[in-house]
Structure formats: C-alpha cells, structure tokens
Amino acid sequence: MSIVDTPERRQLRELTRSFVTREVLPHLDDWERAGEVPRALHATAAKLGLLGIGFPESVGGSGGDLLDLITVTEEVIRSGGSSGLVAALFTHGIALPHMVAAAGARTGGSLGGRLGSTPSPGDDGLIDRYVRPTLAGTMIGALAITEPDGGSDVAGIRTTARRDGDHYVVNGSKTYITSGHRADFVTTAVCTGFSGSGELTLLVIDKGLPGFTVGRRLEKLGWHCSDTAELSFADVRVPVANRIGAENTGFLAIMQHFAAERLSLATQAYATAQRCVELAVRWCRDRETFGRPLASRQVVRHRLAEMHTRAEAARSYVHEVATRVAAGEPVVTEVAMAKNVAVAACDQVVDQALQLHGGFGYLRDAEVERHYRDARILGIGGGTTEIMNEIIAKGMGL
Ligand SMILES: Cc1cc2nc3c(=O)[nH]c(=O)nc-3n(C[C@H](O)[C@H](O)[C@H](O)COP(=O)(O)OP(=O)(O)OC[C@H]3O[C@@H](n4cnc5c(N)ncnc54)[C@H](O)[C@@H]3O)c2cc1C
Numbered sequence: 154m155s156i157v158d159t160p161e162r163r164q165l166r167e168l169t170r171s172f173v174t175r176e177v178l179p180h181l182d183d184w185e186r187a188g189e190v191p192r193a194l195h196a197t198a199a200k201l202g203l204l205g206i207g208f209p210e211s212v213g214g215s216g217g218d219l220l221d222l223i224t225v226t227e228e229v230i231r232s233g234g235s236s237g238l239v240a241a242l243f244t245h246g247i248a249l250p251h252m253v254a255a256a257g258a259r260t261g262g263s264l265g266g267r268l269g270s271t272p273s274p275g276d277d278g279l280i281d282r283y284v285r286p287t288l289a290g291t292m293i294g295a296l297a298i299t300e301p302d303g304g305s306d307v308a309g310i311r312t313t314a315r316r317d318g319d320h321y322v323v324n325g326s327k328t329y330i331t332s333g334h335r336a337d338f339v340t341t342a343v344c345t346g347f348s349g350s351g352e353l354t355l356l357v358i359d360k361g362l363p364g365f366t367v368g369r370r371l372e373k374l375g376w377h378c379s380d381t382a383e384l385s386f387a388d389v390r391v392p393v394a395n396r397i398g399a400e401n402t403g404f405l406a407i408m409q410h411f412a413a414e415r416l417s418l419a420t421q422a423y424a425t426a427q428r429c430v431e432l433a434v435r436w437c438r439d440r441e442t443f444g445r446p447l448a449s450r451q452v453v454r455h456r457l458a459e460m461h462t463r464a465e466a467a468r469s470y471v472h473e474v475a476t477r478v479a480a481g482e483p484v485v486t487e488v489a490m491a492k493n494v495a496v497a498a499c500d501q502v503v504d505q506a507l508q509l510h511g512g513f514g515y516l517r518d519a520e521v522e523r524h525y526r527d528a529r530i531l532g533i534g535g536g537t538t539e540i541m542n543e544i545i546a547k548g549m550g551l
Pocket of ligand 1 (some may be wrong): 295297298299300302303305307328329331332373376381411415417445530533534535536537538540543
C-alpha cells in the first residue's frame with residue numbers, strides 16, 4: 154500500500170475515475186482534434202469538488218493537501234485521461250496559488266502565505282474576483298512566465314511594468330502559455346525594475362484589456378487538447394489592485410510555487426508510465442505472434458517487469474518527496490530529483506510500450522501513441538531536466 158493511500162484518498166480516486174470515465178473518455182479524441190477542452194468540463198469538475206482539491210475552503214476550495222492533488226492527477230491519467238488533459242483542466246493549479254498565499258500573508262498566514270510582510274491592498278479582492286470563480290469552474294486562469302527570449306532564466310524576464318498612478322503600464326510578450334487562449338485572466342510575471350534586473354512582480358491581467366493581444370494558437374507535438382498561446386502586451390494598463398503581494402516579491406513567489414508544479418509534472422510522468430505498462434501488459438497478453446501470446450516469451454515478460462519496476466520506483470520516490478513537501482520541509486533538491494527520476498522512467502516506459510504494440514502503437518487509434526507524444530513535454534515544462542540538474546548540483550555543493 155502506498156504511503157498516500159488512506160480511505161479518504163481511495164474515495165477521491167473513485168470519484169476521479171468515475172468523472173474521467175463518464176465526462177472525459179467519450180470526448181477526449183474530439184477535444185484532441187479541437188485543440189482544447191470545453192469550459193463546461195471545468196464546471197462539472199468543480200461541482201464534484203475536483204477543481205478545488207488542494208485549495209482551502211476559505212477561498213472556495215475543497216480542502217486537502219498536495220498528496221490529495223497528486224492522487225487526483227495520478228488517477229486522471231491511470232483512468233485513461235492524459236497529461237494534456239491535466240494541463241488544460243488544472244491550469245488553475247499554477248495560476249492561483251500565488252494569490253492564495255499572498256492573501257494568507259495578509260491574514261496572518263492562515264492560508265499558507267509566506268510572501269513577505271507588505272502584501273498588496275488588492276490581495277483579498279483577488280480571492281473574490283479570481284480564485285473563487287475559477288475554483289467554481291466559471292473562470293479560467295493561466296500563468297505566464299516564459300518569454301520568447303527564454304524560459305529557463307526566470308530572473309531575465311523582460312516584460313516591464315511601469316507604475317503610473319493607480320495602474321501599472323505593461324509592455325512585453327509571453328509564449329507557450331497553457332490555456333492562454335481560453336483564459337479569462339493571466340497571472341503574469343513582470344519586471345518592476347529595469348528590464349532584465351530580476352526585480353519581478355506578479356500581476357493578474359484580464360483578457361480584453363486594451364493592448365492585451367492573444368496571438369495564434371501554437372501547434373504542438375503533444376498535449377493537443379491543451380491550448381497554448383502567445384500573449385503580447387502593448388501599454389496595457391493594469392490596476393495596482395491586481396498586484397499579487399508586495400512589489401518585487403514575484404521571483405520568490407514563483408520559486409516557492411515551483412515545488413508543487415514540478416511534483417505535479419513528476420506525477421504526470423510516473424502515472425503516464427504506469428498507464429503505459431497496463432496498456433502494454435494487456436496488449437502482450439492478447440497479441441499472438443508465431444502461434445503464442447507475446448507475454449509468453451521471457452524476453453517480453455522481462456521487459457514488462459523492468460517497465461513496471463521503473464514506474465513503481467518513480468512513484469514511490471515522488472510520493473516520498475511530496476510527503477516531505479506537504480510537511481513543510483525545504484526539499485528543493487529532492488523535488489528536482491523527483492521530477493528527473495519520474496521523467497526518465499516515463500520516457501523509457503512510453504518508448505518501450507509503443508515498441509511492444511508494433512505498428513499499431515504508431516497509429517492515432519492507439520492510446521499509447523498519445524502518451525508517447527504527450528510525455529515529451531514533461532522534461533521541458535516547469536523547469537527542464539538540465540535546470541533540475543543545475544539545482545541538484547547546487548544541492549550537492551558543486
Ligand atoms: C506545451 C508547453 C506548455 C507550457 N506552458 C507554460 C505555461 O503555462 N506558462 C509558462 O510560463 N511557460 C510555459 N511553458 C514554457 C516552459 O516552461 C519552457 O519552455 C521551459 O521552461 C524552457 O524554457 P525555454 O523553452 O525558453 O528554453 P531555454 O531556456 O531557451 O532552454 C533551451 C535548452 O537549453 C537548456 N539550458 C538552458 N539553460 C541552461 C544551462 N544554464 N545549462 C544547461 N542547459 C541549459 C534547457 O534545458 C533547454 O534544453 C510551456 C512550454 C510548452 C512547450
């Protein structure tokens with residue numbers, strides 16, 4: 154039994170599985186072709202309490218912690234969903250936490266905030282205007298950090314915000330933004346010092362403000378049901394009330410919330426691996442070559458055994474690190490290692506699962522084909538494998 158298995162989490166797993174079976178699986182192929190998931194899906198997931206997992210009830214969430222969130226993420230994929238679906242439906246998991254934490258700082262930390270002692274006067278308002286409606290499934294949010302000039306170097310952000318009375322005037326552009334087409338608002342990292350100075354602030358920018366343009370829908374190798382956008386800002390006037398926390402606390406806020414995002418991506422990686430093991434086992438039992446099922450051949454059984462071992466080892470390690478994060482331990486290095494371990498396991502397992510499916514594995518009709526394409530982003534998003542290695546090397550004192 155896993156360390157995260159409790160009777161409550163088994164119920165959560167059941168709820169997630171029935172949601173995916175009823176509301177997702179009949180439509181997922183259509184959404185992959187359409188390039189996005191419908192808004193109605195957010196409302197349905199919200200009604201079941203799934204969107205609010207990991208957010209306190211005081212801000213409209215369903216309660217629960219990081220391990221509950223991991224349980225939901227894992228089960229979405231193991232029930233036949235995909236990491237692309239997780240990215241599209243749970244984008245709020247990266248768009249909202251900074252707001253919740255900042256409001257917590259204002260109210261004495263009761264919401265888990267640690268963003269400094271001079272929060273923005275707007276922080277409480279952000280909860281009502283953005284957090285509650287998003288967790289209720291009536292708004293969609295996105296997080297915009299990456300810019301055309303680079304994503305790994307967060308401190309090098311060049312989108313600027315110049316204070317002008319009660320507003321900031323924002324200029325610059327962002328790219329590869331998940332749910333950027335559908336989003337009603339974008340939690341945006343801007344530079345409030347001179348461009349590239351690393352003095353970052355987070356602003357919530359409403360879709361539709363003059364000068365805010367959502368560019369073309371980016372076409373991708375995988376994550377087809379998740380819309381990805383370029384955004385540009387030309388003299389966009391954003392009210393100061395839309396600032397999250399104090400000015401120049403953005404870099405710290407982004408780094409603090411990377412742990413949850415990286416563990417989510419690690420979960421998507423090992424869960425994709427687990428799902429692909431299941432698909433491969435089923436296939437190898439049914440498929441006969443030279444008069445015998447594939448699974449009867451020792452070389453195939455050993456390959457499946459190794460795939461299963463990799464997926465389970467990654468799962469155990471991610472759970473261990475997530476448990477330590479949930480307990481408040483500062484385990485930045487371990488989070489980076491967990492992401493890399495899970496992504497490496499996923500890369501190997503999806504490749505071998507597709508190979509075992511033969512020609513069918515290469516067809517759009519095969520679920521394993523989607524996982525193979527979807528998996529490639531997991532070592533890029535939320536900090537690349539190389540950037541994780543940099544963090545690990547620093548943790549080793551190198
Ligand atoms: C489908 C998709 C969805 C995304 N969603 C979002 C989103 O919602 N919000 C958002 O803000 N961003 C998002 N991203 C962006 C993603 O986080 C970045 O692509 C990622 O952080 C890498 O940044 P980059 O693409 O600019 O690569 P670069 O930073 O230009 O890096 C290029 C290569 O160089 C390597 N590299 C960089 N620096 C070093 C170094 N010091 N040492 C060794 N190697 C190095 C990198 O590992 C990488 O292999 C998304 C990307 C994709 C593809």
